[in-house]
Amino acid sequence: MSTDATNNDSQGKLVCIFGAAGGVGASTVAANLAVSLQQGHSARSVAVVDTTLTGGDLPLMLGMALGAGLRALPTDPQRVDEALLMNAQATHRSGVQLLHLGQSSPLRPVAEPAVLVRTLELMARWHDWVVVDCGCATERVTHTVIPHASTMLLVATLALPAAQRAKQWVQWLIDTGVPSGKLVAVMNRCREDEAAYRRQLQSLLPCRVGAYLPDSPELARESLIEGVPLVATQPRSTLAHGYAELASSLSGQSMGASDRKAEGVFQRVHARFMGTRHAA
Ligand SMILES: Nc1ncnc2c1ncn2[C@@H]1O[C@H](COP(=O)(O)OP(=O)(O)OP(=O)(O)O)[C@@H](O)[C@H]1O
Ligand SMILES: [Mg+2]
Numbered sequence: 001m002s003t004d005a006t007n008n009d010s011q012g013k014l015v016c017i018f019g020a021a022g023g024v025g026a027s028t029v030a031a032n033l034a035v036s037l038q039q040g041h042s043a044r045s046v047a048v049v050d051t052t053l054t055g056g057d058l059p060l061m062l063g064m065a066l067g068a069g070l071r072a073l074p075t076d077p078q079r080v081d082e083a084l085l086m087n088a089q090a091t092h093r094s095g096v097q098l099l100h101l102g103q104s105s106p107l108r109p110v111a112e113p114a115v116l117v118r119t120l121e122l123m124a125r126w127h128d129w130v131v132v133d134c135g136c137a138t139e140r141v142t143h144t145v146i147p148h149a150s151t152m153l154l155v156a157t158l159a160l161p162a163a164q165r166a167k168q169w170v171q172w173l174i175d176t177g178v179p180s181g182k183l184v185a186v187m188n189r190c191r192e193d194e195a196a197y198r199r200q201l202q203s204l205l206p207c208r209v210g211a212y213l214p215d216s217p218e219l220a221r222e223s224l225i226e227g228v229p230l231v232a233t234q235p236r237s238t239l240a241h242g243y244a245e246l247a248s249s250l251s252g253q254s255m256g257a258s259d260r261k262a263e264g265v266f267q268r269v270h271a272r273f274m275g276t277r278h279a280a
Helices: 003-007 026-040 082-088 114-128 140-147 162-175 192-206 219-225 238-253 258-279
Strands: 013-019 045-051 097-100 129-136 151-157 181-190 208-214
Touching: 003 013, 013 026, 013 140, 026 129, 026 151, 026 181, 026 238, 045 114, 082 114, 114 140, 129 181, 151 162, 151 192, 162 181, 162 192, 181 192, 181 238, 192 208, 208 238
Parallel strands: 013 129, 013 151, 045 097, 045 129, 151 181, 181 208
Antiparallel strands: none
């Protein structure tokens, strides 16, 4: 799979999500973004891939059985085929397809890069959107998928050291040749008293900030306990709006033919979102 291939209109868009540090909310963003993309356009085919090989957190966040997924990950990319992946995918009630590469060992065996690339190549053939939870940016998987990503979402918080790491990761990615237009920072768990940090960060980060998501511990906890993403349980909450707007802004970056008729409407929503963001 080449970078061009994933940017081709006949291929689905690969949105890779990684955290600037552990525990900043990357998996929560992945689950909610996937469901939001599906809710925004029911005819779309959306998949979410959990690359974390310990079984992953996405089944928990989506309220799905751990049984789904690849229990035994092949080491030979030739053995990754349609039948294997189709059997391993499970359908969430939103319509999103979940694929996790989970194995039960907590020792974190690593997917062979070629196996992962082959998996994502096939997924991008079948789905309009493939949201990939890559875990923390330090994981090897992150660096395997970077060349194939249509968009990379770097999740961080305004708190140190995650904010400092976000800046370092963005700069490093740009220095290694990733176009800054492919990079979108998502600042999670923002509090109102951190407004000054937002302004500072905006001038320091050499990529756009796609969302400032509010810190909503109670809603996040309830959503985890229920195993239902917040965009489904609390669609009117500020946090769910943040996920939905992020999904809208990504859709607008890469509209397929079927979406073009909605372009005018989308542009108005997107403009409003960007206006809100800059005013924040
Ligand atoms: N906006 C938010 N407000 C409050 N809590 C949140 C928010 N986003 C995520 N959380 C909570 O933060 C915790 C960590 O989230 P999550 O598992 O998504 O992080 P992660 O970056 O994927 O972690 P890991 O590095 O372990 O993969 C969870 O308890 C989640 O409910
Ligand atoms: Mg995670």
